[in-house]
Amino acid sequence: MMEHILHYPLWLQAWIAWMGLVNSAAVIFFRHVQARWALAAFVGAALLMHALYVLNGFNRLLGLGHVVFWTPLVAYLVRQRPRLEVGSPVRAWVTILLVTNLTSLVVDYTDVVRYLLGDRG
Numbered sequence: 001m002m003e004h005i006l007h008y009p010l011w012l013q014a015w016i017a018w019m020g021l022v023n024s025a026a027v028i029f030f031r032h033v034q035a036r037w038a039l040a041a042f043v044g045a046a047l048l049m050h051a052l053y054v055l056n057g058f059n060r061l062l063g064l065g066h067v068v069f070w071t072p073l074v075a076y077l078v079r080q081r082p083r084l085e086v087g088s089p090v091r092a093w094v095t096i097l098l099v100t101n102l103t104s105l106v107v108d109y110t111d112v113v114r115y116l117l118g119d120r121g
Contacts, residue, residue, distance in 0.1 A: 004058045022093075022100045029090045034080050038097060041073040060115035063108030070101045070108075 005016060023042040029035035049065035077098055084091035 019100055019104055022097055025093055025097075029093055032084075032090050034077060034084070034090070034094055037076060038073060041069040045069040059120055060111035063111035063115075066101070066104055066108040067112055070105055074098060074101055074105065 005013060008016070023038065026035040026039035026042065030039070045065040045068070047065075048068060049062050052062055052064060077094055081091065081094050081098070084094060
């Protein structure tokens, strides 16, 4: 799968690296339940995307990994964020994670719908 990503424009490779960095930063905040859920969703999405890649190749359906795991994560974090101390590092990370994953989900939902409508690119 990485061989395909390496053919993307540099800005898109940077975005994918950013998503990986922000999501994997959950290990820094692991003592917080929100971070444990985020890490579980990150790993779940990666495993599903890998399985989809093996079964179906590199196409728009890969976004399903994020849709399935990040949609409930985002809903959970939106509810949890107000419970985190204002100005705390974990709240800042959750905010960045929400913005990052929501941005990705816009693209992922679009890709999955396009795939289901016949655009197999």
